[in-house]
Amino acid sequence: MVQLHDLQFTPFISEEEINTGIEKVAAQINVEFGDKNPVFLGVLNGAFLFAAELIKRFKGDCEVNFVKLSSYEGTGTTGNVESLMGLTAPLKGRNVVVIEDIVDTGNTLESIDRILKKEEVNQYKIATLFYKPASYKKDLHIDYVGMEIPNDFIVGYGLDYNGLGRNLTQVYKLKKSKMTNLVLFGPPGAGKGTQAT
Ligand code: 5GP
Numbered sequence: 001m002v003q004l005h006d007l008q009f010t011p012f013i014s015e016e017e018i019n020t021g022i023e024k025v026a027a028q029i030n031v032e033f034g035d036k037n038p039v040f041l042g043v044l045n046g047a048f049l050f051a052a053e054l055i056k057r058f059k060g061d062c063e064v065n066f067v068k069l070s071s072y073e074g075t076g077t078t079g080n081v082e083s084l085m086g087l088t089a090p091l092k093g094r095n096v097v098v099i100e101d102i103v104d105t106g107n108t109l110e111s112i113d114r115i116l117k118k119e120e121v122n123q124y125k126i127a128t129l130f131y132k133p134a135s136y137k138k139d140l141h142i143d144y145v146g147m148e149i150p151n152d153f154i155v156g157y158g159l160d161y162n163g164l165g166r167n168l169t170q171v172y173k174l175k176k177s178k179m180t181n182l183v184l185f186g187p188p189g190a191g192k193g194t195q196a197t
């Protein structure tokens, strides 16, 4: 068990399971983008470890870029996606692989879709290490998924709770507590996106 700020988290996904997910996605991307000179576009902060491990496994020529988007505060989504650092190189006509840590409601993906359409990329695909299908509300296709997970709030392997936990080498989930739910989310139905239920 780990304690981050005021909350406790229990072990959930092992390093081995994470690596299996990364290898699966890397193999798919090598087949589909090996000869396409892609630009990998990592979404900071959460995707920094996944991006590094995925890009290390890519066999062809590639370029690497990052944007910084934020929608979460504490353990819930705000619904608003803020761009904290935009594109620093033009992507017009390029083949882009977006690298996300986790897809929850899909709000962040929608922002990325808007940005890449405006850039007039040739094509883009989405790779995410974790995906919460029960929480996803959009129609955008998610091309490469390391692992599907239930609607728990997780930390570790790049993902944080209010800044802490990104350095954990495995993934932990929020420990269930009726008190925590009431304090964080109010009565049932009050929250949006992931809830710690
Ligand atoms: P979405 O925009 O799809 O609702 O959420 C995407 C972003 O919210 C992720 O990139 C991540 O930063 C954050 N997020 C979503 N679910 C979780 C979670 O379970 N744990 C943490 N630490 N962040 C999450």
Ligand code: MG
Pocket (backbone or CB within 6 Å): 043, 044, 045, 046, 047, 100, 101, 102, 108
């Ligand atoms: Mg992210």
Ligand code: MG
Pocket (backbone or CB within 6 Å): 046, 072, 159, 160, 161, 162
């Ligand atoms: Mg975060």
